Amino acid sequence: MSEIARGAFHHPGYLDAAAQAALARDIAGVISDAPLFVSRMPKSGLPMSVRMTNCGPLGWMSDREGGYRYEAAHPETGAPWPPMPRMLLDIWAELTGYPKPPEACLINVYSDTAKMGLHQDRDEADFDAPILSLSLGADCRFRLGGPKRADKTIAVTLSAGDALVLAGPARRCFHGVDRILPSLLTPLPGPLAGLGARVNLTMRRVT
DNA sequence: AAGTAGCG
């Protein structure tokens, strides 16, 4: 584990290959019940380049009309999000030590050209709870800034099996994904193969 | 607004 900025903890290789495979099976199950969809920017309606879905009581989404928000149901099927796999609850407890379980796990699927612009996670009521992110598949160039958009940034490579915890002051920091790195060598595990190059799971407290 | 192109 290394603290890459105040409150930002990178755990390279936190999940071994077997754990990554087990997690991939769980996530493939979630996606089969809650199909990937594309969120759109508020007002402009421009699509994001990632495809996403969620598990847990609440899920993050965005569309032109309603903007960034959490919802209890899938925007296309209308069904509640699938339950949070136990493995994710256990990882949350171990890495964050937070007394309450995560309410949302956003599953972002990146193609080899997908990106995520610099942003803050600020659609939650609880800003004290950490954010936990897990990576599967291709490496990416992750960018972490400060609490203001213009603050200086650092870049970190996130690889398959890595965990990243944004706690304390880092909870409010801008962050994003510059690009997916070429990785013939790290395909997504079998159950997720073909969906994209990289999958990121982001767990959060919402209420 | 987690989007992007290109102009002052």
Add this chain to the structure above:
DNA sequence: AAGG
């Protein structure tokens, strides 16, 4: 609404 500034930066990679």
